Amino acid sequence: MNEEQKITHFKEVMGNYPTGVTVITATAPDGSPVGMTVNSFASVSLDPMLILWSIDKRVSLYDIFTNAKKFAVHVLAGDQGELCALFASRGIDRFENCEWEMSEDGVPVIKGAAGVLHCSLHTTVGGGDHRIIIGEVKKIDNHRKDPLLYHRRKFNAIPDSFHE
Template sequence: MGNYPTGVTVVTTVNEQSVPLGLTVNSFASVSLDPLLILWSIDKRVSSYEEFIKTDKFAVHVLASDQSDICSLFASKGVDRFGNCEWKLSEHSLPIIAGASGVMQCKTYKTIEAGDHTILIGEVIDIISEKKEPLLYHRRKFGGIPENFYI
């Protein structure tokens, strides 16, 4: 699976006490255009698993090529993730991390059990898009799109 290049996302939500939660995710895909649906999956062993499964909304951040530090931050354990990055609550009361290439705010549409993960399908209710190159992950390394890619 490490030989398959992917984009890198951070998924955020708030728990019942309005505390922001977030984690790095590379299992992200488009599902449908009508309605506009996306999916991502969460490992059942993640400490915030129950809170993400219970939430009725979440935001998926497509990280920009200069955000490998954000990727590492939200993949780390035992750190104050939101205390170490710039973010704000959106009009949908979701934590939005500054500088992302794009953000899709979603309401939870469906969850599907799949082995040691659960797939969360979200209906996109708002999109924030910036003109930034995405962060890519391939063979355990991060990078942007090569300069000669568009030739």
């Protein structure tokens, strides 16, 4: 198997692994809100309470996120597919097109998420063409909604039959 085939197979296998979808937000040095859709998100530890997510080194927001001292992880709700697409798009003012507010600790928080983890930067670690950002959870907003899922390059809510 050549390298191109290996990459294709890797993407197929990883795409068949269903994940939740998040939007990560922070504040740029000039005070403006920034955010992006991320599905590379996981819990790390309970004591201290740590999470991780990764960012591609080629992303325009790379420097802002890797230097942000605080950020928020929004676990998107099943009805937030449009928000997922909005924060994955380029060339538009994402925050002009959604409802949000600045938190008391100066991080933009998007309304309607299933849950929000307010984090401070714990550390970052290199990981190939990505950087892994580990955050310590300082505050949790739990809205107890079903999450948005990503599977085989599609975004969907949990089907009602799953709840039966």
